Amino acid sequence: MHNFNQSKFLRYWLTVHLLFLVGMLVGCGPSGEPSLPGDISQDVGAKELFYFTWSDYVDQELLDGFETQTGIKVIVDTFSSNEELLAKVQSGATGYDVVVPSDFMVSIMAKQGLLAKLDHARVPNEQFIEPFLRDLPFDPQQEYALPYLWGTVGIGYESSVIETPPTSWNILWDARYKGRISMLNDQREVFGMALRSLGHSLNSQDPLLIEQAKQKLMAQKSLVKSYTSDSFDHLLVTGDIVLAHAWGGPIARAMQERASIKYVVPQEGGTIWTDCLVVLATSPRKAMAFQFMNYLIDTKVAQMTSERLLFASANRLVKDRVAAAVRNNPAVYPTEEVIARMEWMVDAGEAMRYYDRAWTELKVH
Amino acid sequence: MNNSSLRQSSVLLLPTLLVLGLFFCIPVLLMFGVSFASRGLYGGIEWTFTFENYQRLADPLYWTIYGRSLFLAGTTTIVCLAIGFPLAYVMARSSARMQTALLVLVMIPFWTNFLVRTYAWMFLLRTEGLFNSLFMRLGILDTPLELLYTNGAVFIGLVYGYLPFMILPLYVAIERIRPSLEEAAYDLYASSFSVFRHVVIPLAKPGIVAGCILVFIPSLGAFITPHLLGGGQSMMLGTLIQHEFLVVRDWPFGSAISFLLMLLVLVVGVPLLKGRKLWGS
Numbered sequence: 001m002h003n004f005n006q007s008k009f010l011r012y013w014l015t016v017h018l019l020f021l022v023g024m025l026v027g028c029g030p031s032g033e034p035s036l037p038g039d040i041s042q043d044v045g046a047k048e049l050f051y052f053t054w055s056d057y058v059d060q061e062l063l064d065g066f067e068t069q070t071g072i073k074v075i076v077d078t079f080s081s082n083e084e085l086l087a088k089v090q091s092g093a094t095g096y097d098v099v100v101p102s103d104f105m106v107s108i109m110a111k112q113g114l115l116a117k118l119d120h121a122r123v124p125n126e127q128f129i130e131p132f133l134r135d136l137p138f139d140p141q142q143e144y145a146l147p148y149l150w151g152t153v154g155i156g157y158e159s160s161v162i163e164t165p166p167t168s169w170n171i172l173w174d175a176r177y178k179g180r181i182s183m184l185n186d187q188r189e190v191f192g193m194a195l196r197s198l199g200h201s202l203n204s205q206d207p208l209l210i211e212q213a214k215q216k217l218m219a220q221k222s223l224v225k226s227y228t229s230d231s232f233d234h235l236l237v238t239g240d241i242v243l244a245h246a247w248g249g250p251i252a253r254a255m256q257e258r259a260s261i262k263y264v265v266p267q268e269g270g271t272i273w274t275d276c277l278v279v280l281a282t283s284p285r286k287a288m289a290f291q292f293m294n295y296l297i298d299t300k301v302a303q304m305t306s307e308r309l310l311f312a313s314a315n316r317l318v319k320d321r322v323a324a325a326v327r328n329n330p331a332v333y334p335t336e337e338v339i340a341r342m343e344w345m346v347d348a349g350e351a352m353r354y355y356d357r358a359w360t361e362l363k364v365h
Numbered sequence: 366m367n368n369s370s371l372r373q374s375s376v377l378l379l380p381t382l383l384v385l386g387l388f389f390c391i392p393v394l395l396m397f398g399v400s401f402a403s404r405g406l407y408g409g410i411e412w413t414f415t416f417e418n419y420q421r422l423a424d425p426l427y428w429t430i431y432g433r434s435l436f437l438a439g440t441t442t443i444v445c446l447a448i449g450f451p452l453a454y455v456m457a458r459s460s461a462r463m464q465t466a467l468l469v470l471v472m473i474p475f476w477t478n479f480l481v482r483t484y485a486w487m488f489l490l491r492t493e494g495l496f497n498s499l500f501m502r503l504g505i506l507d508t509p510l511e512l513l514y515t516n517g518a519v520f521i522g523l524v525y526g527y528l529p530f531m532i533l534p535l536y537v538a539i540e541r542i543r544p545s546l547e548e549a550a551y552d553l554y555a556s557s558f559s560v561f562r563h564v565v566i567p568l569a570k571p572g573i574v575a576g577c578i579l580v581f582i583p584s585l586g587a588f589i590t591p592h593l594l595g596g597g598q599s600m601m602l603g604t605l606i607q608h609e610f611l612v613v614r615d616w617p618f619g620s621a622i623s624f625l626l627m628l629l630v631l632v633v634g635v636p637l638l639k640g641r642k643l644w645g646s
Contacts, residue, residue: 081612083611083612083613083614084611084612086407086408086614087408087610087611087612087614088611090407090408090409090614108407111407112407112409179511185597187612187613221598224598225511225513225514225596225598226514226596226597226598227596227597227598228596228597235491238491238492238493239492239493240491240492240493240513349406350406352406352407353406356613356614356615359612359613360426360608360609360613361426363597363600363608364426364427364429364430364600364605365429
């Protein structure tokens with residue numbers, strides 16, 4: 001009897017370990033191992049493309065559309081900050097073909113030699129890109145990046161609690177909303193916001209200014225419920241928070257679930273950004289990759305993207321074609337007046353060290 | 366041991382040695398090397414030899430994290446033991462049928478991915494979540510409690526996640542103790558407390574040690590729980606390592622912290638294991 005139980009127990013114990021191992025292997029397996037290496041000429045035989053993008057940008061229907069058109073299956077993996085993207089791509093052979101860095105990250109990745117040059121002939125839809133997204137310092141010669149979606153950073157808020165629209169970032173320091181505020185989990189955005197609220201450029205490289213911003217953010221930390229880049233929309237809808245330092249798109253989606261949620265860009269201004277499609281230098285499927293990029297900014301596809309993901313499309317024909325509710329939503333398409341007070345983020349160069357250090361200090365305390 | 370049996374056992378050991386060498390020793394050695402390198406401007410690894418990463422570990426900035434990790438892992442272990450021991454005792458002393466049923470109940474959570482179960486906790490703990498709405502409806506609370514994204518939430522998640530690892534070894538150990546020993550003690554007029562104190566606990570010690578090791582070590586380096594239930598607020602060693610690797614892209618320093626974690630595990634684990642041998646004999 002005694003031994004019988006013990007052997008039975010052993011069986012259970014082994015099963016648990018096996019289940020555990022299987023779970024770990026399934027959970028951690030690389031999602032983008034290239035199955036068919038080769039150069040462009042071999043693209044024809046390959047039927048899979050590996051796409052590494054923001055968690056907000058995934059829409060299966062759009063990818064299925066590409067598969068029906070071309071027979072190429074797009075396999076998606078997601079990240080939630082530019083730093084995460086860089087860290088993963090830097091670590092070497094990632095197997096990804098098309099990735100979506102934001103403006104300032106394009107220049108960092110290009111400097112590191114991580115990007116393939118754009119083959120303009122393969123992306124004819126490039127002619128439809130908004131002119132104001134084309135002459136920007138992160139890619140002055142338009143060598144690498146194809147702007148895809150763009151937008152602003154602002155404040156998403158619950159208007160039944162905050163009745164007058166906030167005009168300053170300083171509302172995120174209001175003790176009345178203690179524990180009901182969320183901040184982006186993104187060092188440049190958080191510091192950029194604090195710097196703007198102090199009247200400085202969000203690209204400040206002076207360690208003293210960065211320190212000043214850090215002090216201000218430290219004072220805010222006890223009010224913050226969470227630093228999150230991918231669930232603030234959800235937290236607003238469930239009522240966990242009433243103020244979110246946020247990207248416009250997810251707020252626009254939250255509005256569909258809870259109409260009392262609103263979006264505003266404070267008077268001090270903030271970040272304007274554009275996420276760009278780029279092909280990695282290591283991609284063995286560049287022809288397919290450009291074909292996919294061209295598909296994503298095709299006017300019809302881009303219109304569908306803008307309406308479904310609720311981000312502004314870089315294709316200039318799209319704004320006039322999307323539903324009026326999307327076009328007039330300030331969280332999706334900012335007005336000219338708002339665009340005028342926004343600032344592009346640029347690579348902070350050597351000052352990245354100060355940002356990295358200050359961000360760690362903020363998160364640790 | 367003669368020569369042929371030595372050869373036989375080395376053949377049998379080969380797969381294990383290969384797996385250990387390939388998937389454990391080589392990566393660990395690589396990381397050890399990286400921990401003496403320095404970080405490039407954009408986060409690459411520059412192969413200059415330096416002790417700076419280990420010196421940085423002493424920075425008071427990180428002491429909060431070490432303290433929090435040790436405290437949370439320690440209390441998790443103690444609470445798991447306090448909850449797990451009575452449960453394991455009842456399990457070990459029930460009928461064979463009941464034992465199987467209870468074991469299955471302990472195992473069932475493993476059938477669902479740990480990540481999914483942690484998300485379930487997020488739903489339970491949020492402001493408009495199950496606990497808060499229930500307490501408010503019952504009139505116990507007026508305003509919802511701040512549950513999610515606190516040290517408390519991380520603690521609950523850790524206890525929940527690692528409790529089975531405490532129960533199972535305890536159950537094995539207690540099940541081996543013959544009930545007749547306890548009866549003998551009662552016959553000699555021992556109180557229930559002294560039976561527990563002088564018979565059950567000493568005999569269950571190997572199980573207690575194994576359980577504590579199995580709970581303490583993974584909670585010390587836990588990542589998913591503090592990441593999801595701590596909301597980027599309550600950093601622990603596991604989240605700090607992730608932060609260094611993926612957010613600030615300082616691989617050399619991240620590697621140095623990983624070695625600190627291994628050292629902490631050794632400092633706690635080795636004496637426990639040694640003690641276990643003593644108790645076993």
